[in-house]
Structure formats: C-alpha cells, structure tokens
Amino acid sequence: MNDSISFDHPSIVFFESELFKRIQLEGLFTDSKTICDALPLSSWSDVLEKYEQQKLLPTFSLLEFVKRYFTLPKEIELNDSLPSQSLNQYIQALWPKLTRQPDPKDATSSLLALEHSYIVPGGRFREIYYWDSYFTALGLKQSGYTHLIQDMVLNFIELQDRIGCIPNGNRSYYYSRSQPPVLGMMVDLCIDNIETSDTDFVLRCIEGMEKEYCFWMHGKEQLSHQDCAKGRVVKMPCGAFLNRYWDNIATPRTESYLEDIELAAELPLDKRADFYRNIRAACESGWDFSSRWLRDAQALSSIETIEILPVDLNCLMYQLERNLAKYHGLLNHHDQAARFGDLADARKAAIDRYFWSAQEQFYFDYQFVKQQPLKVRSLAATLPLFVEIANAQQAKSVKEVLMSTFLQEGGLVTTLNVTNQQWDSPNGWAPLHWFAVIGLRNYGHVADGNNIMQRWLKTVDAHFSKTGNIMEKYNVQSLDNLAHGGEYEVQQGFGWTNGVTLAFHEMLD
Numbered sequence: 001m002n003d004s005i006s007f008d009h010p011s012i013v014f015f016e017s018e019l020f021k022r023i024q025l026e027g028l029f030t031d032s033k034t035i036c037d038a039l040p041l042s043s044w045s046d047v048l049e050k051y052e053q054q055k056l057l058p059t060f061s062l063l064e065f066v067k068r069y070f071t072l073p074k075e076i077e078l079n080d081s082l083p084s085q086s087l088n089q090y091i092q093a094l095w096p097k098l099t100r101q102p103d104p105k106d107a108t109s110s111l112l113a114l115e116h117s118y119i120v121p122g123g124r125f126r127e128i129y130y131w132d133s134y135f136t137a138l139g140l141k142q143s144g145y146t147h148l149i150q151d152m153v154l155n156f157i158e159l160q161d162r163i164g165c166i167p168n169g170n171r172s173y174y175y176s177r178s179q180p181p182v183l184g185m186m187v188d189l190c191i192d193n194i195e196t197s198d199t200d201f202v203l204r205c206i207e208g209m210e211k212e213y214c215f216w217m218h219g220k221e222q223l224s225h226q227d228c229a230k231g232r233v234v235k236m237p238c239g240a241f242l243n244r245y246w247d248n249i250a251t252p253r254t255e256s257y258l259e260d261i262e263l264a265a266e267l268p269l270d271k272r273a274d275f276y277r278n279i280r281a282a283c284e285s286g287w288d289f290s291s292r293w294l295r296d297a298q299a300l301s302s303i304e305t306i307e308i309l310p311v312d313l314n315c316l317m318y319q320l321e322r323n324l325a326k327y328h329g330l331l332n333h334h335d336q337a338a339r340f341g342d343l344a345d346a347r348k349a350a351i352d353r354y355f356w357s358a359q360e361q362f363y364f365d366y367q368f369v370k371q372q373p374l375k376v377r378s379l380a381a382t383l384p385l386f387v388e389i390a391n392a393q394q395a396k397s398v399k400e401v402l403m404s405t406f407l408q409e410g411g412l413v414t415t416l417n418v419t420n421q422q423w424d425s426p427n428g429w430a431p432l433h434w435f436a437v438i439g440l441r442n443y444g445h446v447a448d449g450n451n452i453m454q455r456w457l458k459t460v461d462a463h464f465s466k467t468g469n470i471m472e473k474y475n476v477q478s479l480d481n482l483a484h485g486g487e488y489e490v491q492q493g494f495g496w497t498n499g500v501t502l503a504f505h506e507m508l509d
Contacts, residue, residue, distance in 0.1 A: 007163060007172070007175040007176070009110075009112075009172040009175075010043070010044045010045075010108075011044060011109070011110040011172045011173075012172055012173075013044055013045070013048070014040075014044045014047070014048065015036070015110075015172075015173060015254045017048055017051075018051075019047070019048060019051045019055075020035065020257075021257065022062060023035050023062065023066060024257040024258045024261075025257075025258060025261065026062060027258060028062065028063055028066060031124060032255055032256050032257055032258050032259060033124060033255040033256070034072060034073060035066070035070070035072075036110055036171070036173055036254055036255045037073040037110060037111075037126060037127075037171070038066075038070040038071060038072050038073060039070060039071040039073075039108055039109055040069060040070055040108055041068075041069055041070065041071060042069070042108075043108060044108065047069045047070070050065075050069060051065065073126060075123050075124055075126075076097070076098070076120065076122050076123060076125075076126060076493065078094065078097055078122060078469065078492060078493065080467070080468030080469055081093075081464065081468040081469070087460065087461050087464050087470075087501065088501075088502060088505060090464065090468075090470070091139065091143075091470070091498045091501060091502055092143060094470075094493075094498060095119070095140070095143060095145065095498075098119050098120055098121070098122060098493065098495060098498075099117060099118070099119055099148070100114075100117065100118050100119070100120055100128075101117050102114060102115050102116055102117060103115075110171050110172045110173060111127060111170060111171060111172075112159065112162075112163075112167070112170040112171060112172060113170075114128065114155040114158075114159070114170055115154070115155065115158060116151035116152070116154050116155050117148060117151045118133075118148075118151060118152050118155055119133065119136050119140070119148065119152065119495055120493075120495070121136070121472070121491070121493050121494055121495035121496065122472075122491060122492055122493015122494045122495060123472065123491030123492050123493050123494070124491060125169075125491065125493070127169045127170045127171050128152065128155065128169060128170050129168065129169045129179070129495075130156065130166050130167070130168060130169065130178065130179035130180075130182070131179040131180045131182050131286050131431070132431075132495050132496050133152050133156075133182075133186065133495070134182035134185055134186050134189075135430060135431045135434060135495070135496035135499045135500055136495035136496055136498065136499040137149045137152065137186055137189050137499060138189070138434070138499040138500060138502070138503040139498050139499030139500070139501065139502035139503060140499065141189050141503075142502040142503060142506050143502065146189070146190060149186060149189050149190050150190045150201070152186065153183065153186050153187060153190060153205065153208075154201075154204070155170075156183055156186075156208070157183075157204060157205070157207075157208035157211075160208060160211055160212065160215075161211075163175050164215065165177075165178045165212075165215045166178050166179070166181075166183060166212060166215075168283065168284065171255075173253075173254035173255055176247050176248050176249045176280070177245075177246075177247045177280055177281070177283060177284040178215065178284055179284060179285075179286050180285065180286050180312070180313060180316050181212055181216060181313075181316050181317060181320050182316065183205075183208060183209055183212050183320075184209050184319060184320050184323035184324070185319065185323075187205045187209065187323070187327075188323070190205075191205070194327070194330045194331070202327070202331070205327070206324070206327050206328065206331075209320060209323060209324055209327075210324065212320065213317075213320055213321070213324065215232075216232050216233065216243055216317060216320075217232075217233050217241070217243075218230075218231050218232070218233070219231045219232075219233055220233045220235075220241055223235040223241075225237065228368070229244070229368070231246050231248070232244055232245065232246045234309060234368050236350060236354065236368070237371070238350070238353065240346060240347070240349070240350035240353070240354075241346075241347075241350075242309045242314050242347070242350055242351075242354065242366075242368075243309070243313050243314055243317050244281070244305075244306060244307075244308060244309050244310065244313070244368075245281040245282065245284040245285045245305055245306070245308075245310065245313065246277075246281050246284065246306055247277055247280035247281050247283075247284060249276075249277070249280060250273040250274070250276045250277040250280075251273075251276050252264070252276055253276075253279065253280060253283065256487055259487055260275075260276060260279060263275070263279075263300060263301055264276065264301075266301045267301060274306075275301065275303065277306060278293070278303040278304055278305045278306055279300075279303055279305075281305040281306050282303060282305040285305065285310065285313070286431075287414075287423040288422075288423070288486075289303070289421045289422070289423060289486070290376075290378070290414065290415060290421050290422075290423035290424055291376055291415055291417040291419050291421060291424050292308070292310070292365060292374070292376050292378050292380065292415065292423070293305040293308060294421075297376070297417045297419055297424075298419055298420075300421070304367075307367055307368065307369040307370075308365050308366070308367055308368070308374065309354065309355075309365060309366040309367075309368050310365050310380060311351065311355040311363045311364065311365055311366075311380050311381060311383060311384065312380035312383040312435075314347065314350075314351055314355070315351065315383035315384055315386065315387045315389065316383065316387070317347060318344055318347045318348060318351065318387055318389060319387045321340045321341075321343045321344035321347060322340070322341075322344045322387070324336070324337075324340040325337045325338075325339075325340035325341040325344060328340065348389045351384060351389060352389070354366045354373075355373070355384070356384075356394060357373055361394075361397035361398075361400075361401070362377060362381055362397065362398060362401050363380070363381035363383075363384055363394075363398065364376070364377070364381070365378075365380065376415055376416075376417060377401070377405070377406075377415060377416045378414060378415040378416075379402075379406065379412060379414055379415070379432040379435065379436060381398055381401075382398065382402070382432070382435045382436040382439040382440075383435055383439070384398075384439075385398060385436075385438075385439025385440065385442055385443060386435045386436075386438050386439040386442070388442050390443070392443060395439070395440075395442075395443035395445070396443070396445075398439075399440055399443070399445050399448055402436060402440075402448075402452075403448055403451075407451075407452065407455070408426070408428075408455075408476045408477045409455065409476065409477065409479060410428060410455055410456070410458065410459035410474060410475070410476035410477065410479050411428040411433055411452060411455045411456035411459055411474070411476040412428055412432065412433060412436055412452060412456075412476065413425040413426060413427065413428060413476055413477065414427055414428060414429060414432060419485070420484075420485050421485050421486065422473060422483065422484070422485035422486030424485065425477065426475050426476060426477035426478065426483075427473050427474065427475060427476070427483045427484075427485065428456065428459070428473065428474050428475075428476035428483075429473050429496075430456075430473075430496045430497045430499070430500035430501070431496050431500065433452060433453070433456045433500060433504075434500045434503070436449075436452060437449040437452055437453055437504070437507075440452070450508065453504045453507065453508060454508070455476075456476075456504065457501065457504055457505065457508075459474050459476060459479055460474065460497060460501055462479055463479075469492045470492065470493065470494055470497050470498060470501070471483070471490055471491070471492060471493075471494055471497065472490055472491040472492075472493065472494040472496075472497065473490060
C-alpha cells in the first residue's frame with residue numbers, strides 16, 4: 001500500500017454518495033454502521049439512480065426509500081446459556097454460531113468475500129476483525145480447531161494480496177487501515193513443528209509476514225532528519241526507526257460518519273482533516289478510543305494519534321521481526337534470518353531508549369513531534385514483557401505497578417484514567433489481560449499472573465451466571481455494572497473473551 005492507494009469496490013461509490021451521507025446525517029439509525037452493512041436489493045448504481053429520480057418528489061420519505069431498496073443487517077443472535085451449561089461448555093457451543101463459511105463473491109455487499117471459513121466476534125460485528133482473531137484463536141486451539149486458525153491466516157494473507165494490507169475487518173470501508181500486527185503470532189499457533197508442516201503453507205505464511213512488514217515500514221527509505229515521518233514509520237533523532245498508527249484517508253469514517261461530523265464541528269475548518277486522520281489511526285490501534293491518544297483525557301476532539309509512537313505497536317513489530325528471523329532460520333535462509341534479527345535488535349534498543357522511564361519505572365508511549373514521553377499509564381506497558389525485551393528489573397517494576405494500581409476486584413483496568421472512552425477505567429478487556437499475564441509469567445511472576453487470571457475469570461463467570469452470556473468488555477471495578485463508554489453498547493458474543501477464557505482455564509488447570 002502506498003499514499004496513492006485506491007480501492008475499487010462497488011460499495012465505495014455508495015459510501016461517497018449524497019444518499020449515504022443524507023442517511024447518516026439525518027440519523028436514520030442509532031448505529032451508523034447499520035447502513036454500511038445493508039444490502040441493496042438491486043445493484044448499488046441502480047439504488048443511486050432511483051434515489052436521484054425520487055428525491056425531489058413531494059411524497060419522498062428517506063426512511064421508506066431505505067426500507068424499500070435495502071435489506072438491513074441484523075445483529076448476531078446468540079441464545080443464552082442453558083441452566084446446566086458451564087462457562088466453558090457454553091463457549092464450545094458458541095464456536096459454530098460464530099463461524100462463517102467461505103463467502104460468495106457478492107458485489108452487492110460491503111463484505112469482502114473470504115475464500116476460507118472464519119470466526120466473527122458477535123453482536124454488531126458481523127465480519128472478521130484482524131487483531132481480535134489472534135485472541136479468538138487461543139480458544140480455538142484449546143478446542144481443537146487448529147484448521148480454522150489456519151483458514152483465518154490464509155484469509156488474512158489473501159486479503160493483504162488483494163488490498164495491500166490486512167484490513168481492520170473484511171468490509172470495503174475498512175480498506176485504508178489495518179490493526180495491530182498479529183499475523184506472525186497466529187502463524188505460531190498453526191505451526192507446532194515446521195518439519196512436519198505443509199511446506200507450501202509455511203512459505204505462504206512467511207511471504208505474508210514479509211508483506212505485512214513492508215506495509216508497516218513503507219516510506220522508510222525516504223525519511224531524513226528533516227522529514228522524519230511518512231505513513232506508519234518514523235525516523236528518530238538517533239537514526240532508529242519506529243512505527244505509529246496511520247490512515248491514508250482524512251475524511252469521516254464511513255461506519256461512524258455522523259459521530260465524526262458532529263465531533264469535528266467543534267473544531268476550526270482547517271483542523272478537521274487532521275482530526276479525521278487521527279480518529280481513523282486510533283481505530284487502527286484497536287484501542288478506539290482511549291486517553292492514550294488524547295491531549296485532553298476528557299475530550300475526544302483533542303485526539304493526536306499520528307503524533308504518538310505506541311509502545312505496544314512497536315513491541316508487536318519487534319515480535320514480527322523476530323518471527324521472520326525465526327522462520328527464515330528454520331528454513332536455512334541465513335541471510336534473511338540475519339537481516340530480520342538485526343532489525344529486531346535495533347528496535348529492541350530503541351524501545352528501551354524511548355519508551356522506558358527510569359524515573360517512573362514504567363513504559364510509556366512517546367510523542368515524537370514534541371520528543372517527549374506521554375504521561376498516561378496503560379496496559380500497553382505489558383507488551384515489552386509479553387515479547388520479552390524488558391530486563392528482569394524492568395519487568396519487576398512493571399509488575400509492581402500493575403499489582404498496586406491497575407489491579408481491581410475484577411481484573412486489570414485498561415488505563416488509570418476514568419473517562420467516557422471504552423479503553424480507559426473502569427473497563428477491562430480480555431486481550432490486554434492476555435498480554436499482561438503472559439508477560440508476567442515470562443519473567444517468573446507466576447503467582448501474580450494467576451491472581452490476575454483468577455480475578456478476570458471470576459468476572460466473566462459472574463456475569464455469565466447472572467445473564468447467561470459473554471461480553472466484549474467488563475467493568476472490573478464494579479462487577480454489578482456493565483462496561484460503558486465508546487460509540488456503541490457493550491456487545492455480546494464474544495470472540496476474544498471466549499478465546500482468552502478458555503486459554504486461562506487451561507493454564508490454571
């Protein structure tokens with residue numbers, strides 16, 4: 001993918017049309033994503049033509065027009081658990097309900113057809129999501145569905161071949177952004193022994209990981225100390241290269257069009273394009289949204305994602321470099337293994353230099369425009385432990401902060417800031433618990449990791465016992481209250497909670 005990328009899909013014309021914008025701006029649906037996932041009953045062009053013919057008629061009703069010419073999507077309906085079902089039994093029963101078979105190539109949908117089966121998260125999320133899938137796959141592995149993990153890996157690689165990146169999700173409106181790079185970690189779940197694995201699959205995975213690496217590093221060769229940032233890569237004053245989140249498009253998000261327009265209205269006209277790019281970049285992070293990205297923790301309009309180097313993204317890029325070095329080494333590709341090993345070593349040194357605070361004894365994101373660390377304490381600080389680049393003393397210090405300030409009755413809060421954003425206190429999320437627990441165990445802090453696991457599982461189980469379902473996120477400070485914040489209601493399903501729950505139960509058994 002480069003700065004001039006264009007994506008040709010019939011639905012894009014609709015998303016740029018007067019009809020689409022009018023539907024969104026008039027607030028026909030409480031969830032802006034609804035019309036984005038709707039199916040036109042004929043072709044996109046035919047619907048637009050009919051709108052032009054009818055829009056000026058005295059009897060024209062926008063709502064009636066939509067009802068007449070579109071099939072609206074439904075949320076994924078999941079039955080509550082049976083009284084006799086345990087939490088784990090319920091999750092096992094959910095997998096088939098969240099599984100989708102290969103898609104027909106249907107140009108009358110915003111869905112990007114996938115050639116292999118896959119898992120969707122649940123609720124309003126009716127498509128595959130990239131980084132969600134790694135955490136979902138942890139549970140699929142425990143359930144014996146390794147073939148489904150392999151299918152999802154192939155889907156991501158094929159999407160990348162078609163679009164230029166592994167998109168946020170398999171919808172046409174996500175084409176310009178990705179999510180945290182976890183492809184290599186998903187490959188690890190598929191390949192237990194490279195010598196007994198399908199050689200073609202292994203080579204396909206290596207090729208896919210290299211393409212993903214190139215996507216994130218695109219523009220590196222054009223950088224200088226005067227022009228230090230391009231796309232997703234930033235050159236630091238010391239010469240090191242680090243990564244940020246980015247989106248090539250600086251317009252309102254298709255799936256949150258009204259929300260973005262209303263929030264941008266608070267800003268001067270010349271600041272709105274930057275706002276749109278920043279909000280899109282934050283969506284690429286998966287943390288949409290968090291005070292991590294905000295100049296003012298209470299004001300989403302102060303978002304500055306593209307000026308921030310995230311510690312967790314750069315740890316995942318380090319892991320990708322290490323994975324490429326590992327797999328090339330296993331196949332005796334010595335030059336490639338050495339190259340990626342050197343890149344990983346250089347990034348490790350830069351992570352320690354820019355993200356570790358000796359004074360605070362914790363990892364922080366870095367504001368590269370101002371050349372200073374940020375002050376928000378978040379669970380992103382567990383990623384250096386997860387990928388094992390912290391030293392023993394750094395890991396111990398992070399552990400002490402987690403256990404003394406982040407740990408609540410129901411698990412770990414995401415940040416220490418209480419805001420209206422869903423990736424802040426009082427909410428806790430399964431993927432971040434996974435990073436934290438594995439990170440602590442990597443450094444021998446098993447008892448602390450078990451403590452976190454037990455509290456998180458108690459939270460999930462308590463809500464399950466009360467309601468008969470599993471949620472996307474939880475309020476870990478007040479277990480009687482639902483998680484809140486963000487642009488939509490807390491969702492039931494839920495892929496990554498299912499996956500991490502099964503993996504934690506296996507670790508504790």
